[in-house]
């Protein structure tokens with residue numbers, strides 16, 4: 176159910192299936208928006224404004240170069256109704272330097288967040304079971320001084336949250352978590368689409384009716 | 397062989413010139429066929445103004461009296477000519493004075509290229525004198541903006557700017573150029589127009605399947621109804637549109653920005669949509685079976701309450717902007733594309749029909765509206781002049797051939813309701829933003845955009861006082877603009893709302909005016925003020941036949957209202973004809 180939002184293909188609202196889909200109190204879902212853009216100064220604020228203007232709170236935002244030179248990838252997590260998300264994505268995709276926007280529910284993605292935990296070394300050293308703890312949570316030690324030790328783990332929010340609780344008992348000094356990075360499961364990748372952007376005319380590949388029954392895969396620009 | 401190569405090289409280097417960034421800006425404008433620039437100088441844009449001195453034979457520059465006037469003039473120019481308007485402003489306060497006009501142009505899809513000066517690049521972010529973060533301030537109100545800090549970028553960036561402003565759904569673009577980039581000399585290799593940007597696809601491929609589906613719906617429809625907006629004018633598809641409705645026998649109503657895309661007296665033209673639109677088109681929106689929206693965006697002033705809007709109808713939406721489709725009203729069949737392309741495709745597939753009975757329903761409603769509203773507005777029996785009769789007489793004298801520029805308020809709604817137009821690009825008004833102060837400068841720009849046409853600005857006593865300093869521009873450049881101030885001694889539209897919805901608590905809407913005729917005189921503009929019906933025709937005639945600009949003040953009823961009206965929060969079918977119905 177991977178969706179592209181620049182076209183007329185996705186006019187039907189499909190309710191995402193349950194599973195890992197997170198629904199908040201108001202009935203909004205957690206959506207991950209993936210935006211491919213030119214590498215251009217100012218684009219971050221142009222995109223951020225699109226959320227703030229609609230008073231949509233961004234849960235997390237990650238931006239980084241993509242596997243393609245000069246193309247950046249934004250990964251943005253929000254809680255919203257699908258209808259709002261779809262319209263928002265169309266507006267984002269309208270921006271001149273934006274190449275493509277996708278939005279997905281959690282069950283359609285593989286994603287990770289990195290978390291770092293700073294804990295007093297003295298207390299940690301006294302705890303015999305630290306090794307088991309680390310194995311159980313898949314964490315790693317990445318710095319040790321006599322005052323503090325820094326652990327790192329990657330995972331979903333619930334996983335990294337659980338470790339906060341554990342370290343909380345041992346005097347957690349500081350905690351930080353990264354924005355989400357995500358890969359869409361059902362997608363042939365943006366790479367292929369890019370070829371069509373590179374073409375000066377909207378590609379011959381995109382012939383009228385041929386693709387109409389392949390709603391999710393069609394390139395619509 | 398070798399000598400040939402050397403010669404080629406020599407030729408190439410000969411075409412490379414060493415020029416400054418500011419010269420490159422002006423070269424770009426010349427290459428883009430710009431003839432008129434509206435602007436105001438200042439320290440940070442002085443190099444460009446200095447270069448402009450040498451381009452006087454190629455580029456006309458109109459010195460406005462305020463940057464807001466400059467950008468509204470650019471909008472008026474763009475709207476009357478169908479070309480891109482160009483505006484110059486200096487950094488800081490000069491640039492921020494453009495913001496209202498940018499917002500206005502953005503929502504009304506007006507193609508503009510604004511060039512602002514900026515402090516030296518090494519001063520960016522230091523709170524330097526007249527440094528303002530123009531890019532971030534203007535981001536939400538531009539289709540695209542960009543800051544140039546190196547002169548070599550100028551030709552490419554300006555080419556992109558013109559391309560983005562004019563293509564797809566048009567809009568304003570702002571290019572902020574630091575002073576060092578304007579002064580910097582570089583090897584200029586000529587100007588190449590832009591016709592492609594990787595991440596920007598202004599024209600979608602039209603999908604035949606949707607056109608076919610749309611045609612099928614239209615052919616099956618018993619009560620089809622077309623509503624059209626500015627998309628037709630922007631897409632230069634007036635002819636295609638007329639062919640479409642004529643073949644299908646489709647009644648068509650307009651949004652205020654769509655006004656003049658179809659001549660007013662066309663038999664299929666059934667009037668104006670929206671809050672102060674005609675009774676028929678509003679009521680029948682909720683009775684049609686197929687609603688065909690062409691190049692319009694279902695603004696809330698058009699739809700009233702969405703949950704009561706055309707629920708019974710299948711909706712076909714033709715638009716070039718995919719973000720507009722389904723934004724407010726869900727489309728049964730979206731026809732995403734340039735209406736210049738999609739309309740002929742549709743016309744080919746639809747059957748020839750006339751829908752006589754259905755169209756006569758619109759006429760029945762018009763008769764009702766005429767009885768309750770129009771008759772008294774256009775042929776009043778009372779002593780005081782109405783806004784409507786001024787427009788009626790103006791129609792008689794101009795024969796529907798003038799460009800009419802309106803400001804915002806009651807006079808705007810009355811003018812849009814009653815003015816007649818024979819040609820496209822004749823109605824210029826601030827639709828989406830509703831910017832008071834728009835009309836006077838926009839009229840100046842409109843005259844430059846269509847010098848051969850009569851331009852009449854119709855303005856309220858409130859809005860006129862917002863940008864009246866542009867009388868100075870009219871004086872200095874001898875611009876022939878006919879100005880009508882419809883003076884009701886109130887901020888009329890607000891007063892109307894206070895009367896209807898706030899128990900007549902007229903809070904700060906009582907506005908006094910200067911002696912406009914004396915004021916005009918100070919600017920060497922002739923004028924006259926009238927308050928009697930017997931003088932109306934003669935006064936309008938004097939104004940229209942006067943050589944050069946002219947200001948006519950017409951004193952109109954103080955507490956007249958604009959009806960019909962779809963009250964806020966009601967559906968379009970709940971339109972009322974008088975305050976008694978409220």
Ligand SMILES: Cc1ncc(C[n+]2csc(CCOP(=O)(O)OP(=O)(O)O)c2C)c(N)n1
Pocket residue numbers: 803804805806807808830831832833855856857858859860882884886887888889890
């Ligand atoms: C810049 C701006 N400020 C405020 C308003 C709100 N407003 C809309 S109509 C109106 C009254 C306009 O009065 P006037 O210009 O006298 O025209 P009238 O309605 O009397 O024809 C006002 C204040 C606006 N549209 N634009």
